[in-house]
Amino acid sequence: MTYGQIEQTVLQTLRPAPFRYWATVVLMFLGLLTGAACWAYQIAVGIGAGGQNIPVAWGTYLINFVFWVGIAHSGTLISAILYLFRAGWRTPIARAAETMTVFAVCIAGLFPFIHLGRAWMVYYILPYPNERTLWPNFQSPLVFDMVAISTYLTVSSLFWYTGMLPDLATIRDRATGLRKKIYQIISLGWTGRYEQWRHYSRAYLFFAALATPLVVSVHSVVSWDFALGIMPGYHSTIFAPYFVAGAIHSGLAMVLTLIIPLRSIFHYEAFITKDILDNVAKTIILTGLIVGYAYIVEYFLAWYSNNIVEQESFRWRAVGHYSLEFWIMVICNTVVPLLFFFRKVRRSIPWLFTISVLINIGMWYERFVIIIGSAAHDFMPNAWGLYSPSLIEYGILLGSFCMFFFLFLLFVKHLPSVSITELKEGVHQGEGHVR
Amino acid sequence: MSADKHVMALFENDVRAASAIEGMAGSPWKLERVHSPIPSDKILHALKTKKSKLGYFTLAGGIIGFFSGIGLSIYTATEWHLIISGKPVVALIPFLIVGFEFTILFAVFGNVLGLLFQTNLPEFKSLRAYDERCSGEHFGLLASCAEGEEKRLVAYFQEKGGEARLI
Numbered sequence: 001m002t003y004g005q006i007e008q009t010v011l012q013t014l015r016p017a018p019f020r021y022w023a024t025v026v027l028m029f030l031g032l033l034t035g036a037a038c039w040a041y042q043i044a045v046g047i048g049a050g051g052q053n054i055p056v057a058w059g060t061y062l063i064n065f066v067f068w069v070g071i072a073h074s075g076t077l078i079s080a081i082l083y084l085f086r087a088g089w090r091t092p093i094a095r096a097a098e099t100m101t102v103f104a105v106c107i108a109g110l111f112p113f114i115h116l117g118r119a120w121m122v123y124y125i126l127p128y129p130n131e132r133t134l135w136p137n138f139q140s141p142l143v144f145d146m147v148a149i150s151t152y153l154t155v156s157s158l159f160w161y162t163g164m165l166p167d168l169a170t171i172r173d174r175a176t177g178l179r180k181k182i183y184q185i186i187s188l189g190w191t192g193r194y195e196q197w198r199h200y201s202r203a204y205l206f207f208a209a210l211a212t213p214l215v216v217s218v219h220s221v222v223s224w225d226f227a228l229g230i231m232p233g234y235h236s237t238i239f240a241p242y243f244v245a246g247a248i249h250s251g252l253a254m255v256l257t258l259i260i261p262l263r264s265i266f267h268y269e270a271f272i273t274k275d276i277l278d279n280v281a282k283t284i285i286l287t288g289l290i291v292g293y294a295y296i297v298e299y300f301l302a303w304y305s306n307n308i309v310e311q312e313s314f315r316w317r318a319v320g321h322y323s324l325e326f327w328i329m330v331i332c333n334t335v336v337p338l339l340f341f342f343r344k345v346r347r348s349i350p351w352l353f354t355i356s357v358l359i360n361i362g363m364w365y366e367r368f369v370i371i372i373g374s375a376a377h378d379f380m381p382n383a384w385g386l387y388s389p390s391l392i393e394y395g396i397l398l399g400s401f402c403m404f405f406f407l408f409l410l411f412v413k414h415l416p417s418v419s420i421t422e423l424k425e426g427v428h429q430g431e432g433h434v435r
Numbered sequence: 436m437s438a439d440k441h442v443m444a445l446f447e448n449d450v451r452a453a454s455a456i457e458g459m460a461g462s463p464w465k466l467e468r469v470h471s472p473i474p475s476d477k478i479l480h481a482l483k484t485k486k487s488k489l490g491y492f493t494l495a496g497g498i499i500g501f502f503s504g505i506g507l508s509i510y511t512a513t514e515w516h517l518i519i520s521g522k523p524v525v526a527l528i529p530f531l532i533v534g535f536e537f538t539i540l541f542a543v544f545g546n547v548l549g550l551l552f553q554t555n556l557p558e559f560k561s562l563r564a565y566d567e568r569c570s571g572e573h574f575g576l577l578a579s580c581a582e583g584e585e586k587r588l589v590a591y592f593q594e595k596g597g598e599a600r601l602i
Binding site: 002003004007015078108118127133135136138139143144146147151154155158159162165169170172173174184185188189190191194195196197198200201202203206207210213214217220388390421424425428 | 449468469470471472473474475478482484486487489490493504507508511512514515517526529530532533535536537539540542543546548549550553555556557558559560561562565568569570571572574583585
């Protein structure tokens with residue numbers, strides 16, 4: 001494959017879109033509007049529009065928050081961690097995964113606002129001098145979370161944009177008219193001068209090195225939102241690694257859910273080969289086994305602690321009111337991924353896609369089981385209670401998914417969804433281009 | 436710049452471009468810029484450039500970030516004493532988490548500022564003497580020479596396997 005063929009294939013994706021593309025964009029936008037309308041309704045009538053109530057004060061908004069932060073994690077795994085390990089197979093899927101990260105963190109960041117009810121009061125968490133010298137409590141995991149998520153959003157956005165600069169210049173050089181002017185500005189006048197490459201390569205390496213510990217810290221911090229509380233089912237020392245593995249598990253599944261249609265619609269089969277999908281599937285086996293191990297260890301700890309409250313909490317998870325959600329979680333996250341042990345399944349597009357969707361469903365339910373299941377059944381039997389999401393919450397959930405796909409659809413038609421430069425580097429290292 | 440004539444040469448691969456760069460050492464011509472679609476070790480070696488100092492910006496950002504995070508946590512805790520069960524007001528372990536996040540954030544800011552500062556981005560002047568094929572399949576060398584030398588310079592690049600033109 002030559003540099004020209006790589007460019008041709010990627011630039012082809014930026015050509016004017018057919019009607020069905022815009023129809024899908026409009027459909028997603030309508031879903032987004034539905035979510036926005038539900039949020040507006042909740043603001044108008046109050047937080048009671050959602051189904052959260054004592055004892056389950058944390059409902060789907062917090063589930064969605066943890067779910068979307070989790071989805072964001074594999075983008076950094078693929079773009080930063082696998083970059084540091086020099087795993088060449090990451091190249092064709094890194095850009096889509098990074099984009100997924102940025103959009104997922106943006107959506108995750110909305111949920112604390114939604115959960116807050118009075119969203120305009122969010123400035124209370126900002127550390128600014130005020131007349132009562134009242135500051136955020138930096139000993140609280142919720143404040144750690146605010147710091148960690150804003151850092152993650154900033155870092156992943158800068159990483160994504162910086163990584164795209166050479167590709168934006170390539171598009172600029174092939175564009176005409178207004179498009180050329182726009183790409184000229186957003187590529188910052190990049191010309192591939194050697195001074196630029198010399199510093200850029202270094203900066204990219206530092207980005208990857210800094211993003212790697214950050215990705216581990218962010219979901220650890222999210223897990224401490226729960227683990228630092230004393231609630232049975234939340235208060236566990238294994239939460240940080242358990243959450244990080246779960247996040248990468250769901251993120252990898254979402255990568256498959258996104259790149260399989262992308263590969264087929266934009267004819268990326270030559271770049272996103274079955275070997276790459278196979279490698280993602282193998283990584284999912286690993287993360288699925290870690291998640292399964294964490295589920296078992298949670299039960300072991302409940303039994304070994306000899307704490308009857310903890311034991312009851314975990315017994316109820318498996319056979320209580322939310323047992324269906326629990327078994328969906330166990331089967332989708334730990335049993336279904338085991339199918340990837342079969343090579344035929346790993347190389348079958350319908351199987352890969354179906355399993356990736358099932359894992360996403362399972363991971364959403366994992367957060368449901370942890371957040372709802374624990375709060376609904378804590379210390380005092382007289383305080384036990386049940387929760388079910390309201391229509392408003394379902395509307396906001398739908399809106400969040402539609403917003404994610406809406407943004408992703410806009411991205412694939414206006415920016416390079418595969419890194420042209422990194423693919424060229426891959427060809428160059430194999431000297432495939434030299435004539 | 437003493438010379439007033441510029442020649443742009445395009446090569447189909449970095450081996451030829453690197454050879455042309457090495458051959459210019461000791462010549463009266465001056466290599467102004469090298470453009471390439473990808474970073475190339477061969478060109479880097481031919482240019483004999485030093486290691487990028489970008490890391491100092493990143494390091495400085497990280498150090499500033501760490502102390503800002505820890506400092507902000509300590510300052511706010513001492514401004515509003517929230518004493519719970521005799522736990523310390525300045526609690527270093529939770530503040531280290533804030534310090535860590537700020538370290539990464541400011542290190543990345545340092546990294547980006549360092550990149551912009553060292554590469555002079557955004558910069559649109561270079562686009563004037565630039566061949567758009569350099570972001571595609573070609574490696575471009577922009578060299579300058581004294582008036583009357585340009586034909587020799589063009590011939591040199593052609594001899595090295597490049598496509599040269601006066602700009």
